[in-house]
Amino acid sequence: MNIFFDDKIAERLGGSSFGKSTAIYKFELIKRAKAEAKKAHPGVNLIDMGVGEPDWPADDLVVKTLSVEAGKPENRWYADNGIPEFQEAAAGYLEKTYGLSGIVPSEQIIHGIGSKPALAMLPICFINPGDILLTTVPGYPVTATYTKYLGGEVFSLPLTESNSFLPDLSSIPSTVLKKARMLYLNYPNNPTGATATTEFFEDVVDFALKNNIIVVNDAAYGALTYDGQKPLSFLSVKGAMDVGLEVHSLSKAFNMTGWRIGFICGNSKAVKAYGTVKDNTDSGQFRAIQKAAVAALEHPEITEKTVAKYSRRFDLLIEALKDTGFDAIKPKGTFFCYVKAPAGTENGRVFNTASEFSEFLIRESLISTVPWDDAGKYIRFSVTFEADSEKVEKNVIDEMKQRMKALKLIF
Numbered sequence: 043m044n045i046f047f048d049d050k051i052a053e054r055l056g057g058s059s060f061g062k063s064t065a066i067y068k069f070e071l072i073k074r075a076k077a078e079a080k081k082a083h084p085g086v087n088l089i090d091m092g093v094g095e096p097d098w099p100a101d102d103l104v105v106k107t108l109s110v111e112a113g114k115p116e117n118r119w120y121a122d123n124g125i126p127e128f129q130e131a132a133a134g135y136l137e138k139t140y141g142l143s144g145i146v147p148s149e150q151i152i153h154g155i156g157s158k159p160a161l162a163m164l165p166i167c168f169i170n171p172g173d174i175l176l177t178t179v180p181g182y183p184v185t186a187t188y189t190k191y192l193g194g195e196v197f198s199l200p201l202t203e204s205n206s207f208l209p210d211l212s213s214i215p216s217t218v219l220k221k222a223r224m225l226y227l228n229y230p231n232n233p234t235g236a237t238a239t240t241e242f243f244e245d246v247v248d249f250a251l252k253n254n255i256i257v258v259n260d261a262a263y264g265a266l267t268y269d270g271q272k273p274l275s276f277l278s279v280k281g282a283m284d285v286g287l288e289v290h291s292l293s294k295a296f297n298m299t300g301w302r303i304g305f306i307c308g309n310s311k312a313v314k315a316y317g318t319v320k321d322n323t324d325s326g327q328f329r330a331i332q333k334a335a336v337a338a339l340e341h342p343e344i345t346e347k348t349v350a351k352y353s354r355r356f357d358l359l360i361e362a363l364k365d366t367g368f369d370a371i372k373p374k375g376t377f378f379c380y381v382k383a384p385a386g387t388e389n390g391r392v393f394n395t396a397s398e399f400s401e402f403l404i405r406e407s408l409i410s411t412v413p414w415d416d417a418g419k420y421i422r423f424s425v426t427f428e429a430d431s432e433k434v435e436k437n438v439i440d441e442m443k444q445r446m447k448a449l450k451l452i453f
Contacts, residue, residue: 054190068397069412072404072410075405076088076410079404080408087408088404089438091409094232094378095294098297100301101338103338104296104334104335107337112330124151124305124326124327125329128336131339132290133150133307134340136307140275140277142277142307149310149314150309151306151307151313152316152320155302156293156304160305160306161185162185163320164289164306165194166188167316167319168315169192169223170193170223171193174194174196174221175226176197176214176218176222176225177198178198178200178201178228178231180414181228181233199213200416201231201234201417207236208238211249222253225255228259229375230266231263233376233420234380236373243278243279243282244279244280256285257276257286258289259287261291262290262293263294265295266345266375266376267374268349268353268372268375269374277308282308285309287307287313292338294377296335297344352426356379359423359425362440366446368381377426378422378425379422379423380414380422382421383419384399384452384453387449387452388452399413399419409446
C-alpha cells in the first residue's frame with residue numbers, strides 16, 4: 043500500500059485520519075438502500091421523491107441557442123469574470139422578476155459556474171480565522187464547510203415550525219455576535235419550502251447593521267413560488283444593498299442544473315471581492331453557455347410553465363400525504379414538501395429518527411425521500427419525480443399513497 047500521503051493531507055480534511063472514517067454520508071445511505079430495495083423487489087418500480095433537481099430538461103430555445111453559439115469561433119476564449127451580455131440580462135431579469143431597479147451590471151453582478159462555487163468562494167472573501175458564520179439548519183452546507191476550511195467557526199440557527207422556519211436572530215448569544223462575520227440565509231428554503239417575508243428581511247438588515255455582519259441570501263429557488271406568493275429578493279429591502287449579497291442560479295427556475303450557470307448580485311465592493319477570488323479560482327463559464335443563459339433570462343415564461351407543473355403536483359402530493367396521516371401543508375416556495383416523520387407503525391415499529399423512517403420507507407415500499415434530523419424529525423418529499431403527463435403524475439402519487447397506507451403509520 044502506498045503510504046506516502048498518510049501524513050500529508052491538510053488538517054482541514056482530517057489530516058492523518060483522512061479516508062479512515064467509517065461514517066456514511068446521508069445520501070450514500072439512501073443510494074445503498076435504493077439499490078438493495080430494487081434488488082429485493084425486482085418487479086416493483088421505485089418511486090423517487092427524493093430527487094433534488096428538475097425532471098424537465100432545459101427549454102428548446104435555450105438548447106438551440108447553445109448549439110448555435112457553441113460553433114462560433116469568438117466564443118472559444120476564456121470568459122474570466124463573465125461577459126457583459128450576461129450581466130445585463132441578469133440585471134434585466136432581476137428587474138422583471140423581483141422588481142429590482144438601478145443595478146449597475148458591470149459593478150454589481152458577476153456570474154458563477156453555478157451557485158455552489160459562488161457560495162464556496164464567499165467565505166474566502168470575508169472570513170478570517172476565528173470569525174463565526176451564522177448559518178441555518180437544516181440547510182445547504184457549502185458555505186459552512188468553507189468557513190471551517192478557513193479556520194472559522196460555525197454557529198447553527200435551527201429552523202423550527204413554531205417560527206415559520208425562519209431563524210430566531212434574537213437567540214444568538216452576545217459572545218457569538220462579537221465574533222460573527224457572516225449570516226447565510228436560503229429563501230425560499232431547502233428543505234423546508236418556507237419563504238421569507240419583507241418584514242423578516244427588514245429585521246435581517248437591521249440586525250446586520252447593528253452587529254456589523256455581512257448577509258448572503260442563497261436564492262437558488264427564488265422564482266419557484268406558488269398560489270399568489272410573488273418572488274421576493276432580499277436586495278429589494280431598504281438597506282440590503284449596503285450589507286449583503288444574493289446568489290442566484292438558473293438550475294432550478296430554468297431546468298439547467300448541469301449547465302452550471304448562476305450569478306451573484308449586491309453591494310459593489312462585496313461583488314468586487316468575490317470577483318477577485320473568482321479570478322484566481324476559475325476562468326469563467328463557457329461563453330456559449332452564458333449566451334444560452336441570456337436567452338433563458340429573457341424568457342421568464344419558461345419558469346412560469348415549470349411553476350405551474352410543480353404547483354399541480356404539490357396539490358396531488360399534499361392531499362395524498364394528508365390521507366396517510368402526515369400533517370402536510372403546501373409550501374409557498376421551492377419544489378420540496380417538508381413534513382414530520384411518523385413515530386412508528388401500528389405493528390410496533392418505532393422510528394427514533396427521520397433517517398430510520400426514510401430507510402424503512404425505501405426498503406418496505408420502494409419510496410425514496412430525504413430525511414432531516416437537524417431540528418426535529420422531518421422528511422423531505424420532492425415533486426421533481428419522473429412523469430411525462432398529468433395522468434402519469436396522478437398515477438405516481440396514487441401509487442405512493444397506497445403503498446404508504448399499507449404501512450399503517452402512526453404519528
